[in-house]
């Protein structure tokens with residue numbers, strides 16, 4: 032069951048109770064509570080003293096009570112044993128309810144990178160909507176645990192596969208997300224990142240051509256480089272250093288876009304191109320080095336918040352559910368031009384550090400957590416070619432998709448802080 036204390040308001044003060052919407056003949060609406068239950072579920076921790084005194088059958092009884100919790104939409108039966116720092120899993124007894132779609136409405140959907148941060152949220156949504164979902168992932172930066180709650184479900188399949196090798200499957204839609212996305216990760220093996228962007232996209236476009244599946248690629252705001260136009264609209268060609276440390280990712284995504292439009296013009300592949308701006312939310316790897324995960328983890332641990340450079344560079348942060356709404360909408364729309372998907376609320380990184388600290392402290396106060404010390408903001412060297420400003424112009428998404436972000440940064444951050452806190456309590460961070 033999701034945490035009933037959480038009430039999510041949009042920027043007009045209206046409560047958000049659902050995500051998604053019925054648009055372009057594709058209904059993507061699901062209740063927020065059911066979705067949230069997949070990532071903010073209560074974690075069952077056996078206390079060390081109760082662990083000693085419980086016999087096996089008593090332990091089972093405790094699990095049964097837990098699993099039958101009031102209004103439980105979904106319960107995993109993972110038990111954390113603090114004494115031995117071990118976690119035991121048993122077979123899931125009940126999957127979250129998914130929509131029953133008529134065969135004509137039900138799509139076979141391939142999600143590459145489906146075990147990653149964005150991919151797993153897309154998979155949750157598509158599964159709840161009743162589609163057949165196949166996840167392709169090499170688990171380089173993704174993790175099986177992000178979608179493990181669907182393993183065994185008849186509508187779900189997970190394949191360990193690297194998109195740089197060809198892959199054959201029959202499908203109706205392909206969401207091509209596979210690629211490391213955090214700067215430390217994509218720079219860790221720059222050649223592999225370029226290969227993933229180029230060969231991976233080539234292979235998936237080849238698959239789309241053969242199956243006549245519609246193909247959506249998640250490109251990035253990084254195609255605009257360190258922009259000279261602000262905010263960035265889709266007609267801006269960008270300002271990218273082709274030989275810098277970020278080039279493997281931004282040039283990789285640029286050539287992936289080139290390939291995508293090549294297949295559209297030459298082979299009539301139906302393509303969609305999303306340029307995603309900085310996105311955050313639950314399941315973002317806490318150690319992936321991006322600013323939101325770094326600041327939240329630092330504040331939760333009472334460590335200092337590391338601002339790179341003078342902190343005057345800007346970013347605009349979008350919550351994961353808004354992104355997923357935008358991706359699904361784009362896939363099912365007729366828009367073939369690139370579309371920026373992002374939130375226009377822009378912050379300097381310095382301001383953002385203060386905001387994250389404030390929100391972490393608010394959640395800690397609500398939960399009665401005593402802080403040992405207050406995190407300070409400290410300054411570190413700025414990475415090479417770090418873009419100085421970034422904000423999406425989302426006019427095209429508004430006009431063409433009727434899509435606009437709904438989540439405020441405050442609401443999104445609160446939820447993400449609760450997620451990390453739960454993972455820390457569980458012992459998995």
Ligand SMILES: O=C(O)[C@H]1O[C@H](OP(=O)(O)OP(=O)(O)OC[C@H]2O[C@@H](n3ccc(=O)[nH]c3=O)[C@H](O)[C@@H]2O)[C@H](O)[C@@H](O)[C@@H]1O
Nearest residue numbers: 212213214251252307308309310321322325337338339344
């Ligand atoms: O989302 C996007 O549009 C693209 O850009 C981001 O790259 P970046 O904006 O550099 O993301 P972060 O690594 O989160 O950094 C944001 C800013 O915070 C700064 N930062 C980062 C980490 C930190 O601990 N402290 C800090 O000040 C960085 O120097 C940078 O100026 C993402 O990493 C890419 O996946 C994505 O494609």
